[in-house]
Amino acid sequence: MSAPVVCDRQDMRLTDALVRMPLGRQIFLAAAVVLGAVTAALALSPITISAPMTWRELAWAAGILAGVLLLLHVAVRRLLAPLHRLADAMGEIDPREPSPGLHARIAPDDRDVARLLGAFEGMLARFREERLESDRRTAAAQEAERRLVAGEVHDQLGQTLTALSLQLERAEMAERDRAALRETIARALDDVRGIARRLRPEGLDDLGLVNALIALATRVQEDSGVPVERRIDAPLPPLPADAELAIYRIAQEALTNAIRHADARRVCVRLAAGQGEVTLVVDDNGRGFIDPPPPDGGIAGMRERARLAGAALQVESDTMRGTRVRCAVPTAGASA
Numbered sequence: 001m002s003a004p005v006v007c008d009r010q011d012m013r014l015t016d017a018l019v020r021m022p023l024g025r026q027i028f029l030a031a032a033v034v035l036g037a038v039t040a041a042l043a044l045s046p047i048t049i050s051a052p053m054t055w056r057e058l059a060w061a062a063g064i065l066a067g068v069l070l071l072l073h074v075a076v077r078r079l080l081a082p083l084h085r086l087a088d089a090m091g092e093i094d095p096r097e098p099s100p101g102l103h104a105r106i107a108p109d110d111r112d113v114a115r116l117l118g119a120f121e122g123m124l125a126r127f128r129e130e131r132l133e134s135d136r137r138t139a140a141a142q143e144a145e146r147r148l149v150a151g152e153v154h155d156q157l158g159q160t161l162t163a164l165s166l167q168l169e170r171a172e173m174a175e176r177d178r179a180a181l182r183e184t185i186a187r188a189l190d191d192v193r194g195i196a197r198r199l200r201p202e203g204l205d206d207l208g209l210v211n212a213l214i215a216l217a218t219r220v221q222e223d224s225g226v227p228v229e230r231r232i233d234a235p236l237p238p239l240p241a242d243a244e245l246a247i248y249r250i251a252q253e254a255l256t257n258a259i260r261h262a263d264a265r266r267v268c269v270r271l272a273a274g275q276g277e278v279t280l281v282v283d284d285n286g287r288g289f290i291d292p293p294p295p296d297g298g299i300a301g302m303r304e305r306a307r308l309a310g311a312a313l314q315v316e317s318d319t320m321r322g323t324r325v326r327c328a329v330p331t332a333g334a335s336a
Helices: 002-019 023-044 055-092 111-170 175-199 209-224 241-261 298-308
Strands: 228-232 267-274 277-284 312-318 322-330
Touching (some): 111 175, 111 241
Antiparallel strands (some): 267 277, 277 322
16 A cells, blocks of 8 residues: 555656756756657657658658647646746736735746746735835825915914904904904804814824814814714824824725715714724725726825725725725734
8 A cells, every 4th residue: 555655656746846847957958858758759660761852741741740839739738838827927017016925826847947937926015015115105295295284274274364353353444344254254264174174184193193083073063064983992002193194094085975976964984993903994884886986096095094094994884874984093002
């Protein structure tokens, strides 16, 4: 019973050795085997070739040549199959999210192809990391610009409107006109504060993520009149600054979509921690969608923020049940 096992192991070692050979040596051995087989067949067969060749001999020679070429074609095609699979996989890679993991799809049969595949996967990994870092720097620069613009809008334009309101009180005009102008200035001040709050997360740096989300939900409910239920766990495990900002911006965009576009009558914001991640869920009972969202819309922005924070984002929508946005962000310990 042990002899077949030994034979099988020897066959496996031989196959393993052939697989580990360089691609050029495998092609050379395949050609040598084919030509050796043809030579042996000619030496052992009763076929003779005279000069000049007869039509029968010419037909035999043409058939043998065709057989040799066919065998070589099959052998070379078999040896180059991993390269063809690698070329197909390279053409299917999404440049926005290059994911390596090509070994299972290509299954390299020799050392040269495995080396080429490893180099290509390393290049993809470096490209992905560099692109991710570049996008993070761009997002940080955008947030810094948002804070600067929000400060300018709130301080400069807000002070100008406040000064105008004070001057209005000292101006000589009819009380009815004064009341109308006072109401217009008050609306302008509210708009300025709203723009500043949307540009810069309110209290995120000073009060933390939990209080910032509570303030966001309260403000959305007061402005829209739509009930916003809050289920927020506290305290939360430590999160990187970019992860907290991503959660806040995703919640802000989800609430905006639910109120402005879905005509929701109820929204629920949940934030919970567990199993090495913090999960944000925003549910609404508004008008869902079936068609895929536009590539440059709010959902695309949420996906980009989640990608930069290393989070997983899911958007589920139904025209009868509304929309659910779920974002799972790894905690500082889990990401490390």
